Amino acid sequence: MASITLDKITKTYPNDVTAVNGVSLDIRDGEFMIFLGPSGCGKSTTLRMIAGLEAISSGDLLIGGRRVNEVDPADRDIAIVFQNYALYPHMTVARNLAFGLRLRHVEASEIQSRITRVAALLGIEPLLSRKPSQLSGGQRQRVALGRALVREPQAFLLDEPLSNLDATLRASMRTELIKLHNSLGTTIVHVTHDQVEAMTMGERICIMRDGDIVQVGAPMEVYRNPADTFVASFLATPPMNLLPGRIESDGDGLAAVVETCRLPIPAAYREAYASHAGKPVIVGLRPEDFQAVAVGGGRTAPVALHTITTEVLGPEVILVANFASPGGPEVHIRMPRDFRAKTGETVTLHFDLPEIQVFDPGTTRVLARPFLP
């Protein structure tokens, strides 16, 4: 078990691409940490620096409190699942799994029992005698995962380890990894593009963009309090609706005005938003915070929506509509599965006001407000 600490770590590739730009992050001992971010934001690079495969241009990397910038990957006692699997092409699956253990002089009987256990866990027993070239993409990925698991290292670095699996297998692997983490308590850093993986697996999510960490926090915290419009629009599908609007005085209170729609700001947020009164802002409304029925006490505000289309997904219906007026900005709204609306029809829904987020259009950062339960 080990904590992993990144202190102002920068990676500049020889071609002057700065892939990671002064990143600081504390991954606690035994934590399940998710790296989430768009393609090319430096997730793999960060992971490879932790593994020791990429030299760190500046900054310090500590594993278990020990500075390991110059320590050989072999001596860091971490296992990595590569984005491109990196299996040994000339070895059978069994030998791929055994290789790291043999090099570490683990007893043959112990190797055998670990391989059997991991192969059963990943459902790759029938493949043990095959070569990687005789496997499908998803099978290779499971072998790559297995090669990391048999090692029983201090920390796992998983670079999109489930990306190539079908939906069912991915769901079960997700559960297996969570169970595994619960039973072993090993530190895991898990890179993913997948919203569901990000929300369900990790204890904390680290969201990256262009080589920077934008926000780190527990999944629900990041979801409910995105640090800026990037996080807001990146996490969850459909993402938060970001609408250009203004903060205006509304009697002795404030209101967020988008098009012709006035959303009264809850009294608890007034202080936080007061400085932006009379200024343009970006108003963030989560698709799931709209409901068909008004709640009393001014908790909700009615919103007119001009239906463009509805996407019937099964468990839910996504309403795509123009906000407030027929020419208003397009929004996505998540409705229960029996919701129906015709194209062109105007629907009035009620927005749950305490869930409103307001962003500064200049910096794109959120205007920090208290957290209402």
Place this chain on the structure above:
Amino acid sequence: MSQPSTMEAADRRFGWFMSAPGLALLLAVILFPVFWALFTSVHEFTLIAPNFDTFTGIENYAAALGDPAFRHSLGLTAFFVGAVVLIEFAIGFLVALMLNGVERFKPIYYGILLCPLLMNPVIVGLIWRMFLHPSLGIVNYLLTVAGFEPVNWLGSTKMAIWTIIMVDIWHQVSFMIVLLLAGLSSLPKEPYEAARVDGASVFQSFFFITLPLMMPVIIVTLLIRMIFAVKTYDLIYIMTRGGPGVATDLVSYAIYRTAFVSLNIGEASAMSAILLAVILIFTGYLYRYMRTLT
């Protein structure tokens, strides 16, 4: 179903039609001489009596194989081939491994390496004969300057074959380097990273990853080099004429002597056929091996 097959047949006919002139030429300059030589090898055909009047069957073959000089040539050739191929492989692999890690000036190294390979063996022989001249050559001059005894490179029966081996290595080692380097640089990078994380040292990576992955390239390179080494002739002709005595009398040169010094074309043809059979075995093995790779 019938449509594509008639189209295929038409394609095949067109293919034959287009390659017919080339094939005819090959037939005339390669297949015809080969069959002529095989035909000659079963007749008593000498340059004194150049006719096919006397059919002798396997007599020429028996004579060749019964001749201690020819058996010596066969043994010497086997030794020569073994030595040059193994030493060239060892040096070649080492240099290729070193060059594989080099990024800067790669084209320059390649250029230097390819120089000897581009030279005609006759030129190589002439250059080295001058370098190695016992009294006028630069090699012995440098040796004496450095305080060593001059060496009788080509005149001593013990030394001559090793001298030929060394010159051949100088000439051909780049072939190994270039082929092995091409093989090394086409190896995937990812398994090495996986191995580093798995805890492999540089040597373990070499033995457990590089060697097994390189095996096909190594075998093909060795076989091709063997096939060419068996046929070595030019160097011998220029540098030693098989001498001193029969110390460097490789098979190809022995065949030449039998044909154009002893004027016994029939027996020389039989010797050639034996050499051809040996080369065919190597080639057949090479061909089969290459087919298992794809």
